[in-house]
Amino acid sequence: MNNSQKIFLWSISAALGGFLFGFDTAVISGAEQTLQKLWNSTPAEHGLTVSIALIGTVVGSLVGGVPADKYGRKKTLYFVAILYLISALGSALAFDWYSFLVFRFIGGVGVGISSVVAPMYISEISPANNRGRLVALFQFNIVLGILIAYLSNFLIAGNFAEDWRWMLGVEIVPAILFLISIFGIPESPRWLITKKNNISAARPTLEVIAEGDVGVLIAQIQSAQTNVSSSFRRLFSGSFTRPVTLAILIAMFNQLSGINAILYYAPRVFEMAGLGTESALLSSAGIGVANLIATLIALYLIDKYGRKTLMLIGSIGVIAVLALASEAFFSGRTGMVVPIYLFLFVGFFAFSQGAVIWVFISEIFPNSVRAHGQALGSFTHWIMAAIIAYIFPYFAQTFGGGPTFAFFTIMMVLQLLFVVKVMPETKGKSLEELTV
16 A cells, blocks of 8 residues: 555545544434424424534534544544444434433534544645645534435435434444444554654654655754644734634635535425425435536545635535525426525535635644634534534524525625635645745
8 A cells, every 4th residue: 555545545534533523424314304393393493403403513522622623533433433333323213302412412413523623633744845735634524424314314214213303313424434444543643753753663654754855844843843732722912813813714714614514404495495395305315416517526636626616616616606595585486496596505605615614724723723714614614514504403493495595695794705815825835835
């Protein structure tokens, strides 16, 4: 096995956390209406049923940088895999609403920590010339997990007694595979040097990933350390104002697009557009396919044309299709046109924000504070996701699809301004060279 194959294998192993991230995010869409009837939930209670996992991701993303810095990226990924396993088993066997909330929360914590540690780990074991592509494997696995969740829901629905338990329990299989895969990856060499000063342990991995002299790379990592405190508070000392601002803004816009509202409530949105239940579930699988295809295209282009170019193209596309979806709901001309618009929306989103966010956030912070910087970006992403997932049923029911999609459109116009005026390009530079 050559060096490129080793790096790809390590990256894809860590990125399996993204598969579980995506599966866990989307699987609830097939069960959420059944669960609302089962527990006779009020709109507020049902919002909590769906968003409890997102609340867990907020907690997980906020604390994820701590074990990643203290115990290492690899051990933290072990812990994430165990959380996924417990959540899948517990959610499938839940005996009431409260136990369901507990186990879905545990899975959310796993997702939150995974969104911090997996992209960071991959960025730290990747050569500069294809770092974007390798970190984007995390996003590829997210969308693959979403697609498999939608297809799994479609195949299971109506074929089992209490089919919602089977929908949620299937996640046990990829959780076990993820746990096994982590055994074969090395610890991050940048963590070993910056946090443990263990050059001898880091050197074998650096010999695989270095594009030039290993000694030069080690010297670069050491010189970039600058003995800066790695505390979360240090991020807000003024030294890192620009990367902090960039991480917060890109993460906020990611969710203000409405992507998680669509992923969580896809069947409900399609039923709002006049589709039947079975057609709604199948159309949700179409979202997964569009997501996957667009992510594959972005994976190929992200290191060639850069992060900013993808964001420019995707932002314009997202604005156009969200505006069309809003107009369709306002005019009442919905039906099959809404799924088409939403497939295009997911495609443009996956090509831009979906592929770029985890790559960009993992690149813009120095080694010494990367774990906490990644945690800040992930925390912002997930707190916004939790808020939007919680309020979406109320807004959709109260105001309808037209105003809801109009709001998302306006937010994406603001994102376009951010990309044009503020966002820097990060492709092709080593992590030590990057100073945004």
